[in-house]
Amino acid sequence: MAWQQGLVVGRRRPHLRTALLPLALAIAAGAAQAAAPAPLPNLTAKEARADNIWALRAGLNVAALQCQFSPFLATVPTYNALLRQHSDEMSDAFKTMTGYFVRTKGKAGQRAFDSYATRANQSWASFDGQISFCNTAAMVGRKALAVPKGQLGDFAAVELPAMRQSVDMKQEQLLAPRLDWAIVPQLTDPCPGKRRCR
DSSP, X not given: OGGGTTTOOXXXXXXXXXXXXXXXXXXXXXXXXXXXXXXXXXXOHHHHHHHHHXXXXXXXXXXXXXXXXXXXXXXXXXXXXXXXXXHHHXXXXXXXXXXXXHHHHGGGHHHHHHHHXXXXXXTTOOSTTHHHHHHHHHHHHHHHHTXXXXXXXXXXXXXXXXXXXXXXXXXXXXXXOOGGGOOOOOOOOSSTTOSOOO
């Protein structure tokens, strides 16, 4: 399917290089702290639902790429399973959002959709909130696998605020160790006056 091209990630997948492009663009653009994209104007109810699904998909895609430092989080297999389980809704979200941009931008609709898709991925790229984002995205991804088919839009609307909050740099600062608080004792030489200790 067109919407899946370059989205399935994993160490052995040939599409990984293509899937890394949105994240690389976010880094190149200096996205040290992610920000939610501005709301889209004049969305119908169906388009708002599709927008939520697309934002959730983008967040879990970035998590699959960015959170591989912890195999315990299982973001890659979770994301791949999510693509399989909810492929119909994600495909419909892709078509609906493409239609929205064609409806609102006319001939420039495809280019506008491409920019929207890039911004959706960039909005999740954060190094400052990586630990909290990865933990939250892993939990949300697992919960999404339990969502019955056809209900991913409702789930996304409920879970997106927590995912957005997890990217906030202030959250990460609460978790980060404060090295300036540590007192490191002076260590004495274990072999004073000798060139080599045995």
